[in-house]
Amino acid sequence: MMMVMSFVEMRRIPSDWLQERLETVKPLKEEALEMYEVAKDKLTGEHYLHYAYLHKQIAAVGPESNGEETFHHLMPLTSDDVLGLVFGEQSYEYPENWSQSFLRNGPDGDYVWFDPSYTDQEAESEEMGVNLQEQLLRFKQSSDRSEEAVRKLLEELDRTLGKDDNGS
Structure with a gap:
């Protein structure tokens, strides 16, 4: 059979x-x-x-x-x-x-x-890239380069990338 x-x-x-x-x-x-x-x-x-x-x-x-x-x-x-x-x-x-x-x-x-789900992922990645670019631009335009300002920037970038405190 x-x-x-x-x-x-x-x-x-x-x-x-x-x-x-x-x-x-x-x-x-x-x-x-x-x-x-x-x-x-x-x-x-x-x-x-x-x-x-x-x-x-x-x-x-x-x-x-x-x-x-x-x-x-x-x-x-x-x-x-x-x-x-x-x-x-x-x-x-x-x-x-x-x-x-x-x-x-x-x-x-x-x-x-x-x-077809790759198109959704592509749009999400593009949006994330724009957010990262805006955060970096704001930091670059700011005159504050203190350790606290850099730490705050890195935390903000991690949140945007969806990383937790362990880096994963």
Whole structure:
């Protein structure tokens, strides 16, 4: 007996496997450049939110290129998510509602997992950098270079970096 593996357990999924195993449960939205639907894996019963969009390249390169490429994203859904989407009670627009890992088509026609949380971390790091820069600028503009002023600056910097008194 062959064991069927969930896409969630795989790192890289060939696109032909997705085409064979996924079926549309409910179309949610279809426009000229984008489409949303709830899809189901026929072998595992798992549901996915499928988002596809047509990217039109302004400067198409090569004689075979028609200047268009379709991209696909598949986000795993819970039973509650499926019900919310099917009954129109849950938002699904990309990227606002895509905060968990999802599959997206990548090189060589395979699908790979993408974790969108890095953008949140990037924004937090950028904000922290601005705060550090402001603190250092205030210290630089101040004429007080006493041991107490330096200690206070270092404590402030540690708080901004989220360090405790032990340096961790």
